[in-house]
Amino acid sequence: MELRKDPITRSWVVVGHPEQAQVPAHPCPLCPNDNLPGQTLLAVPDGGSPQVRVIPDFDPIYRIEGEPGRTADGIYDKMHAVGAHEIVIETPNHDRRLSQLHDEEIERVLLAWALRVQDLKKDERFKYVTVFKNRGGLAGEDWEHAHSQITATTFVPRRILYELRAARDYHAQKERCVFCDIVRQEEKQGARVVDTAGDYVAFCPYASRVPYELWVMARKHNHQFETPRPAANRRNLAALLGRLLRRIEKVADAYHLVLHTSPNTRQSKGELGDYWRTIADDYHWHIELLPIVERRSKSYSIKEVYFNTLYPEQAAERLRQFDHSL
Numbered sequence: 001m002e003l004r005k006d007p008i009t010r011s012w013v014v015v016g017h018p019e020q021a022q023v024p025a026h027p028c029p030l031c032p033n034d035n036l037p038g039q040t041l042l043a044v045p046d047g048g049s050p051q052v053r054v055i056p057d058f059d060p061i062y063r064i065e066g067e068p069g070r071t072a073d074g075i076y077d078k079m080h081a082v083g084a085h086e087i088v089i090e091t092p093n094h095d096r097r098l099s100q101l102h103d104e105e106i107e108r109v110l111l112a113w114a115l116r117v118q119d120l121k122k123d124e125r126f127k128y129v130t131v132f133k134n135r136g137g138l139a140g141e142d143w144e145h146a147h148s149q150i151t152a153t154t155f156v157p158r159r160i161l162y163e164l165r166a167a168r169d170y171h172a173q174k175e176r177c178v179f180c181d182i183v184r185q186e187e188k189q190g191a192r193v194v195d196t197a198g199d200y201v202a203f204c205p206y207a208s209r210v211p212y213e214l215w216v217m218a219r220k221h222n223h224q225f226e227t228p229r230p231a232a233n234r235r236n237l238a239a240l241l242g243r244l245l246r247r248i249e250k251v252a253d254a255y256h257l258v259l260h261t262s263p264n265t266r267q268s269k270g271e272l273g274d275y276w277r278t279i280a281d282d283y284h285w286h287i288e289l290l291p292i293v294e295r296r297s298k299s300y301s302i303k304e305v306y307f308n309t310l311y312p313e314q315a316a317e318r319l320r321q322f323d324h325s326l
């Protein structure tokens with residue numbers, strides 16, 4: 001396995017096959033059992049019988065050992081697939097989805113994400129840490145058992161680079177955070193806002209790529225999800241996320257969730273050097289939710305241009321209609 005860089009789009013591509021790992025023969029490898037290989041990286045709460053457990057992936061895309069070893073191949077760049085790949089087991093109960101957990105249980109999942117991002121960012125080899133969740137067969141989930149995944153990579157994924165550049169340029173022109181401006185305008189207009197809790201707002205983005213796309217953001221500026229402002233109440237975020245997932249499950253069988261947070265600013269050399277000067281002011285963490293509504297969605301086959309058949313204003317209206325208590 002190696003990483004190759006597309007010199008035109010600057011995106012890194014993982015090439016090759018992972019080695020076939022020994023995934024346990026137990027029917028569900030994420031259910032509590034004594035045969036789980038590897039160590040538990042994190043348990044929340046610690047001790048007793050934890051609800052959330054983080055373990056290394058059985059079949060990791062990235063390997064934790066070694067240096068990136070970035071080398072030239074003629075005009076091209078390549079490096080070893082060094083990084084981390086972890087599984088967050090959200091509940092020991094095989095039959096409960098993340099959307100069915102109580103607010104305080106979802107809060108523990110969010111805490112586990114934050115603690116792992118913090119820990120992985122201590123490793124200066126890693127430029128970016130991604131938290132994501134593929135829920136449902138159409139989203140390509142590996143196991144039914146509620147879980148999310150974390151990867152740490154020696155490069156910043158392309159979409160994050162786009163966001164970083166756009167946020168930096170906007171800030172350079174206006175001395176404001178583009179995400180803060182978006183939240184303010186969405187709340188003022190209201191048409192695309194779906195739900196709020198405490199300081200957190202969820203809305204269908206103006207140029208939604210897929211039907212019922214949702215972004216979740218804090219009103220108060222913060223570039224890092226993993227280090228909340230003292231007043232930020234993660235329980236509110238957990239409550240909001242739970243309600244949003246239950247809404248999404250009314251209209252879609254599957255979804256992708258991805259957390260976008262600031263890259264590792266300990267890594268100040270190289271291609272990202274430019275971004276560090278204003279990143280704490282210009283970038284703003286958020287969660288993106290991408291439901292999969294259409295079986296053969298053009299959005300996923302023609303990635304260059306997104307075709308979304310549903311206006312985000314209509315999507316927001318429909319999602320708002322579902323009972324608040326759900």
Ligand SMILES: [Zn+2]
Pocket residue numbers: 028029030031032093094145
């Ligand atoms: Zn299970």
Ligand SMILES: [Zn+2]
Pocket residue numbers: 177178179180181220221222282283284
């Ligand atoms: Zn902001």
Ligand SMILES: [Zn+2]
Pocket residue numbers: 163260286288
């Ligand atoms: Zn984003």
